Amino acid sequence: xxxxxxxxxxxxxxxxxxxxxxxxxxxxxxxxxxxxxxxxxxxxxxxxxxxxxxxxxxxxxxxxxxxxxxxxxxxxxxxxxxxxxxxxxxxxxxxxxxxxxxxxxxxxxxxxxxxxxxxxxxxxxxxxxxxxxxxxxxxxxxxxxxxxxxxxxxxxxxxxxxxxxxxxxxxxxxxxxxxxxxxxxxxxxxxxxxxxxxxxxxxxxxxxxxxxxxxxxxxxxxxxxxxxxxxxxxxxxxxxxxxxxxxxxxxxxxxxxxxxxxxxxxxxxxxxxxxx
Numbered sequence: 001x002x003x004x005x006x007x008x009x010x011x012x013x014x015x016x017x018x019x020x021x022x023x024x025x026x027x028x029x030x031x032x033x034x035x036x037x038x039x040x041x042x043x044x045x046x047x048x049x050x051x052x053x054x055x056x057x058x059x060x061x062x063x064x065x066x067x068x069x070x071x072x073x074x075x076x077x078x079x080x081x082x083x084x085x086x087x088x089x090x091x092x093x094x095x096x097x098x099x100x101x102x103x104x105x106x107x108x109x110x111x112x113x114x115x116x117x118x119x120x121x122x123x124x125x126x127x128x129x130x131x132x133x134x135x136x137x138x139x140x141x142x143x144x145x146x147x148x149x150x151x152x153x154x155x156x157x158x159x160x161x162x163x164x165x166x167x168x169x170x171x172x173x174x175x176x177x178x179x180x181x182x183x184x185x186x187x188x189x190x191x192x193x194x195x196x197x198x199x200x201x202x203x204x205x206x207x208x209x210x211x212x213x214x215x216x217x218x219x220x221x222x223x224x225x226x227x228x229x230x231x232x233x234x235x236x237x238x239x240x241x242x243x244x245x246x247x248x249x250x251x252x253x254x255x256x257x258x259x260x261x262x263x264x265x266x267x268x269x270x271x272x273x274x275x276x
Contacts, residue, residue: 001021001037001044002037002044002045002046003033003035004026005024005025005026005033005035005055006024006025006026006027006055007023007024007025007055007056007057008021008022008023008024008025008033008055009021009022009023009024009057009058009059009068009102010022010059011059011060011061011062011063011066011067012039012062012063013062013063016041017039017041018038018040018062018063018064019038019039019063020036020037020038020039020047020063020066020082021036021039022035022036022037022050022059022066022068022082023035023036023050023053023054023055023057023068024055025055025056032053032054032055033053033055034049034051034052034053034054035049035050036048036049036050036082036087038063047085048082048085048086048087049087051080051087051089054068054070054071054076056098056099056100056117057069057070057071057076057098057100058070058097058100058102058112058115058148059102059103060102060103060104060105060106060107060112060128061082061105061106061107062107063084064082064083064084065081065082065083065106065107065108066081066082067079067080067081067090067107067110067128068080068082069093069097069100069103069112069128070096070097070100070112071096074098074117075096075097075098075115075116075117075120076093076097076098077092077093077094077095077096077097078090078092078093079091079092079093079128079133081107081130090128090130090131091128091131091132091133092133093112093126093133094126094133094134094135095115095122095124095126095135097112097114097115097116097122097124097144098115098116098117098144099115099117099144099145100112100113100114100115100116100144100145100146102146102147102148102149102196103148104148104149104150104152104155105128105150105151105152105155106151106152107128107130108128108129108130109127109128109129109151109152109153110127110129110130110152111125111126111127111128111148111151111152111155111176112124112125112128112133113125113126113139113146113148113176114139114142114143114146114148114157114160115144116144116145117144121142121143121144121161121162121163121165122144123138123139123141123142123143124138124139125137125138125139125176127152136179137179137180137181139157139174139181140174140181140183141162141170141172142162142165143159143160143161143162143170143192144160144161144162144192145160145161145192145193146158146159146160146161146170146192147159147160147194147195147196147205148196149196149197149198149199149203150176150198150199150203151199152178153176153177153178154175154176154177154178154199154201155175155176156173156174156175156176156184156218157174157175157181158172158173158187158196158205158218159171159173159187159190159191159192159194159208160192161192161193169190169191169192169209169210170190170192171186171187171188171189171191172186173185173186173187173218175220184220185218187205187216188216189212189214189216191205191207191208191209191210191212192208192209193208193209194206194207194208194209195207195208198218201219201220202217202218202219202220203217203218204217204218233267233269234267234270234271234272235272236254236265236272237265237272237273237274238261238263238265240254240258240261241257241258242257242258243255243256243257243258244256244257247267249269250268250269251266251267251268251269252266252267253265253266253267253275255275264276
């Protein structure tokens with residue numbers, strides 16, 4: 001980048017050759033930026049600044065049709081739109097928010113979720129039609145600095161923070177179909193303020209806090225079968241094979257087996273004991 005920064009936001013298509021980043025901070029709350037840069041796959045170029053400095057806000061859309069919304073470090077309701085050349089005022093959010101890591105969707109079908117700052121963390125979700133924001137079904141829980149990728153009708157939310165409220169760092173993720181949120185597989189590493197990319201069915205998360213360099217990928221299709229998981233149970237009192245068994249997981253019996261034996265053992269869901 002031409003200007004080092006953090007707390008910035010971005011927009012871009014699935015192409016690596018047409019991205020745009022805007023805003024951010026040098027790490028000191030008073031020093032925020034309005035700077036905008038575009039990426040062509042090789043180099044960053046300074047373009048038209050945003051109308052005002054802001055950091056820890058969210059962005060969505062593509063390089064030639066982007067929206068930046070919210071503010072930071074304090075909450076804000078304003079949004080501004082970028083057409084690839086100029087910034088203009090957009091519609092105001094219904095819920096003021098900051099510390100929102102990302103938005104999803106397009107200029108005319110956008111999605112905003114969660115935000116802060118502490119202690120006013122929220123789970124509010126809104127749709128954008130290019131003119132106005134509309135409140136829709138909230139997240140299952142409040143969180144800020146979360147990840148959000150996909151479209152207005154096929155999105156995935158990941159991680160985030162509820163601090164100072166317990167439990168703080170989140171590892172949960174939820175899919176969104178435009179109407180309702182559904183729990184999905186948990187992240188391997190709970191995190192907030194992380195980077196995200198991809199789309200609803202296939203995306204990734206990178207880095208974040210607690211400060212880490214890990215990358216996780218997520219893939220889902222309509223044909224995905226969620227596999228069960230095997231976990232360790234209690235060991236038999238005597239190793240054997242070719243035995244017979246019956247009962248349920250929490251009330252089971254095995255009998256006989258090899259080495260040649262008439263011994264019976266019973267299982268209560270956690271340990272084996274001798275039977276008749």
